[in-house]
Amino acid sequence: MNSFSFFMPTRVFVGSGCVKENAALFGELGKKAFVISYKIPGRFYAMEDVADVLAQHGIDHIVEDEIEENPCVETIVRVAKKGLEAGCDFLIAVGGGGPIDAAKAVGILMNNPEIDPYDMFTNEKLKGLPMIAVPTTAGTGAEVAHWSVITRFDTQTKQAIKPWVHPVYAFLDANYLMSMPLRLTRATALDALGHCIESYVSTASNPYSRGLCETGFRLFAKTTDALRKGEFTLETREYQMVISLLGGMANNQTGTCLPHGMSYALTHNKHIPHGLACALLEGEYLRIFKNKELVTHIVNECGFKDVDEFADFIAEVLKDIKLDVTYEELEGYAREFAEQKHRFARHPEPAGYDEVLQIYTRSLLR
Ligand SMILES: [Fe+2]
Structure with missing residues (x-):
């Protein structure tokens, strides 16, 4: 430990x-x-x-x-x-x-x-x-x-x-939060979930941080219908607020992992807001894991039967987001990212340029 x-x-x-x-x-x-x-x-x-x-x-x-x-x-x-x-x-x-x-x-x-x-x-x-x-x-x-x-x-x-x-x-x-626009609601909700996911898998995680994240996952499961439909009760909004809180506390322990690091190129070059940039990458991030047991546990706790259903959910709630980016640009972002070895320090499996490019292209060239 x-x-x-x-x-x-x-x-x-x-x-x-x-x-x-x-x-x-x-x-x-x-x-x-x-x-x-x-x-x-x-x-x-x-x-x-x-x-x-x-x-x-x-x-x-x-x-x-x-x-x-x-x-x-x-x-x-x-x-x-x-x-x-x-x-x-x-x-x-x-x-x-x-x-x-x-x-x-x-x-x-x-x-x-x-x-x-x-x-x-x-x-x-x-x-x-x-x-x-x-x-x-x-x-x-x-x-x-x-x-x-x-x-x-x-x-x-x-x-x-x-x-x-x-x-x-x-x-x-x-x-x-009640008057928050739908697009911002979805982006921020997935950013908060991303904080919990990236903290949970981090090599720096510990029983305290993982407990915070698991509670975040279970609360997220109570919000997925609302995120799909775009209809939010005060209770759903409260869950979202607490997931964000738990993710912040967990990130204090671990920092974030690949999607957050990779999101900066999208925010910087394409002016995609932070939450949205991270949200776009979370589904395909989980798909690169070789430890399927870990990923299955996370997505099950979030209310999905498998990682495919989770990635489909992300794609569905963000389907209106049109990002004008080319394969060549993504190769450039992946190359620049992969050169910064410290970016991989908390990702728990071997990964490099190929994995990063795969996450970018499968997330963004739909
Ligand atoms: Fe974030």
């Missing part, structure tokens, strides 16, 4: 109305809040609840709602400057993985205004400001993940910052 330790200091609340029910906790973290979010069409119930709580407790705040999907260093620097100028001393991230990851990095720069912003990629000792996460999607697990992934234009990559940053509180209210 792998030796392991776990550290999950975020106090997580799950349930309808949990933001307002725990309003008193907001005032514990500071005097002036910096609310970090993005713009969405229609009513933004999570933002309304947070604004009500802050008003009710007389907590001054400012809002930054121009966070892009994959926040870059330049955004983090701009937003941190705004927060410092306003005298904010804690952060509230409201949104998907973008705002939550941005808030983690902004907190580091606000708390260490003297550093070079790129030090956050190398200096693990940096500490951030206290923060609260209010997720409004169910995919990333960023509300409990200890990392924050930031886009770097200087190296043309996405990179995790070095210090561990856990929110102090995370409030998971599935009502905030």
